[in-house]
Amino acid sequence: MWRGLWTLVARPARGPRSPRPCTRQGSGAPAHGSGATIFALSSGQGRCGIAVIRTSGPASGQALRSLTAPRDLPPARKACLRLLSDPRSEEPLDRALVLWFPGPQSFTGEDCAEFHVHGGPAVVSGVLQALGSVPGLRPAEAGEFTRRAFAHGKLSLTEVEGLADLIHAETEAQRRQALRQLDGELSHLCRGWAETLTKALAHVEAYIDFGEDDNLEEGVLDQADSEVRELEVALGAHLRDARRGQRLRSGAHVVVAGPPNAGKSSLVNLLSRKPVSIVSPEPGTTRDVLETPVDLAGFPALLSDTAGLREGVGPVEQEGVRRAQKRLEQADLILAVLDASDLASASSCNFLDTVVIPAGAGSPNGSSQRLLLVLNKSDLLPAGGPDPSPDLPPHLLLSCLTGEGLDGFLEALRKELAALCGDPSTGPPLLTRARYQHHLQGCLDALGHYKQAKDLALAAEALRVARGHLTRITGGGGTEEILDIIFRDFCVGK
């Protein structure tokens, strides 16, 4: 899966939200933060060139001084070369770069220190043990640095989730999306909407309090109504796109289907750049659904190879065909493969009639299912000859054997996936998690209650509920239980 190995993200400390100058530094500086000071290896495990160990909490300055004794703290946010030694034995541990980030201008908002040491396991464990011996320091739990950043208002919850996604991102589109979310686009949007509701609520409350007064501005309720209407339109537009963001986060379902021997497995192997499926000249080679996560033109996808669709076969292959059909129903995108040199065969015609043409006409249940028709084995057609099948629906010619037509096919695939997953470089912020969708829908429902409310007290309450949903997206109020779930996604040291 692309939610795979930890990637080393040595991220510079985030600047402050408000341009509050911070001049504290040097050994006389008061410690920033409260409670325990945590430390952890923040880069990946194992032998590597450089390993980054960091601390966060009020004893960070003390930790830096203890290991670099008798030196003073380095200037804030400037890398300095120091000899590290164990404060108990004074045994030298490493010559390392150290950084001092006095709070609140640090990633967590607390005093933080970083040790960029040589990545050998003995160096790393020596420094970790030395830190453990400094009073007030303890090893960090998973996600604890980020949790502290959230607690100190350095990151909103959507930004925390963007950071988690960035660490997990395995395709270009996922990285772009995560970076935008980490930059606060989604939280900005939600905060703007919440402000609109605060305004509308103020209008309704003003009317409740002073409605009888003559000097209340006329039309305050109309104003609230129109603000709610505008918000409803905006929320509706985002919710319509909700599936796209979730596909971008967890992968679009792309199913390769077609008659036996069309080259479906050859295409799957070509796209995944590894021998996922057995390829052979024997029709009916693939029997089961074989699923593999791949990066398709920069987008994450779950690619499924399926059994060739045909009738009148033995029970095992029949079961394979049944599974293939079931998988087709769940597909976000079907890659329909035909053998270009065998278009007149019964199985090709049957596949065209039952899968390709119905998809083109829009599926009966109204859910849009996209399909790319690929005529494989173009190398078997006479070179430079006319299109073998001008009457077919729009299609692409490809040869899995020679690679001819692959660029055009990948470009078509990229367009389909961009439509399915949303374009993270240009479009509006995507709703990559079910949580966002849930709260936006909750907000929209509450706005519906506002419109139907029989009295103003109920209307005001509906607006409060609606606003509550928006603030919960960015991490305000009543989110303790989901915090545990979200931070569990992080590793120790992040």
Ligand SMILES: Nc1nc2c(ncn2[C@@H]2O[C@H](COP(=O)(O)OP(=O)(O)OP(=O)(O)O)[C@@H](O)[C@H]2O)c(=O)[nH]1
């Ligand atoms: N000439 C030529 N042969 C191809 C091409 N692609 C696949 N083949 C051959 O076609 C045969 C069938 O390929 P597969 O990939 O197993 O086809 P499939 O659709 O997965 O077959 P089933 O799983 O049996 O339904 C193999 O012998 C492949 O080498 C191509 O582009 N050109």
Ligand SMILES: [K+]
């Ligand atoms: K085959």
Ligand SMILES: [Mg+2]
């Ligand atoms: Mg196959």
